[in-house]
Amino acid sequence: FYVTDIQSQSKFEEALIYLKDIINIVSENHIKNFQLLILFHKFDPDIKNRSDIIQNQRFLESKITKIIGNLKFWIYKTSIYDITTLSKAFSDGVFYATHKSKMFQALLKDYMGKTFNSATLLLDQNCFIIASRSTNEDYQRICEEIAPRLTRALEKLEEWAINTVDIVTTIEFPEKHSDFQKEGIIFLRKLDITKTRFYLVALCLNKKVKIRAYEYLPILADNLKNLLESFE
Incomplete structure (x- = not known):
C-alpha cells in the first residue's frame, strides 16, 4: 500500500519522491510479482467534489502514472467517513493477491x-x-x-x-x-x-x-x- 493525503498539497512533492524510491527498489528485485495499491486518503464525502480536491487528484494521477511506468497499480479514493472505500482497498490488497x-x-x-x-x-x-x-x-x-x-x-x-x-x-x-x-x-x-x-x-x-x-x-x-x- 502507498498512502498519500489528497488534502495536503504541500506534501505532494515529498510523497512523490518517496514513491520514486519505492519504485526504484522494487523494479530491481520484484518487478514480476509487484503490484501497488495507491490510496488517495482523506477523500472525504463532503469535499470530494470540490475543485481543489479534483485538481489535486488529477495532478497526482498524472505524476504517479509517469513514475510507475509499466508496473501494475490501482488507485483508490479512501476516507474514514466512508468505510466501504477502505474495506474495498483492504480486501483487494490483502485477499485478491493470494x-x-x-x-x-x-x-x-x-x-x-x-x-x-x-x-x-x-x-x-x-x-x-x-x-x-x-x-x-x-x-x-x-x-x-x-x-x-x-x-x-x-x-x-x-x-x-x-x-x-x-x-x-x-x-x-x-x-x-x-x-x-x-x-x-x-x-x-x-x-x-x-x-x-x-x-x-x-x-x-x-x-x-x-x-x-x-x-x-x-x-x-x-x-x-x-x-x-x-x-x-
Missing part, C-alpha cells in the same frame, strides 16, 4: 454464469470482499455500498435469537436514455460453512433470476466447503 482468492473468484464466476445475476459479491464474516463479479461497474458499486449495512441488519436480528436466512430488497432505478424504471432485487444470503460465515450479495435485474440464484446456492456452498477443506 492464490486462494483466485480460486474463490473462479467459483463465483461459475455461480454467476449459471444464475445470470448482474452483480455478485462473496464476503467473509468481517465484510471483506473475497470475490466479486459484475456486468456493470455501477452494479458492483451498489452492492459494495449496501453490503455492510445488510450484514449488520442480519446480525442484529440474530442477537434477538431471530434466525434470518436472507434479506431481500426490491429496487427501482432509472435506465440510461429511457423514461422507464428498471426493477430488480438485491439480496443478502448467509452461508454458514463448517465454522465459517460467508455472505453472498447479489443484484438481480429480473425477479425470476432470484429463483435460479437460490437454486444454485447449495452447489456454491458445497464448492466453498470443499475449497476450505483443501486449505487445511
Whole structure:
C-alpha cells in the first residue's frame, strides 16, 4: 500500500519522491510479482467534489502514472467517513493477491454464469470482499455500498435469537436514455460453512433470476466447503 493525503498539497512533492524510491527498489528485485495499491486518503464525502480536491487528484494521477511506468497499480479514493472505500482497498490488497482468492473468484464466476445475476459479491464474516463479479461497474458499486449495512441488519436480528436466512430488497432505478424504471432485487444470503460465515450479495435485474440464484446456492456452498477443506 502507498498512502498519500489528497488534502495536503504541500506534501505532494515529498510523497512523490518517496514513491520514486519505492519504485526504484522494487523494479530491481520484484518487478514480476509487484503490484501497488495507491490510496488517495482523506477523500472525504463532503469535499470530494470540490475543485481543489479534483485538481489535486488529477495532478497526482498524472505524476504517479509517469513514475510507475509499466508496473501494475490501482488507485483508490479512501476516507474514514466512508468505510466501504477502505474495506474495498483492504480486501483487494490483502485477499485478491493470494492464490486462494483466485480460486474463490473462479467459483463465483461459475455461480454467476449459471444464475445470470448482474452483480455478485462473496464476503467473509468481517465484510471483506473475497470475490466479486459484475456486468456493470455501477452494479458492483451498489452492492459494495449496501453490503455492510445488510450484514449488520442480519446480525442484529440474530442477537434477538431471530434466525434470518436472507434479506431481500426490491429496487427501482432509472435506465440510461429511457423514461422507464428498471426493477430488480438485491439480496443478502448467509452461508454458514463448517465454522465459517460467508455472505453472498447479489443484484438481480429480473425477479425470476432470484429463483435460479437460490437454486444454485447449495452447489456454491458445497464448492466453498470443499475449497476450505483443501486449505487445511
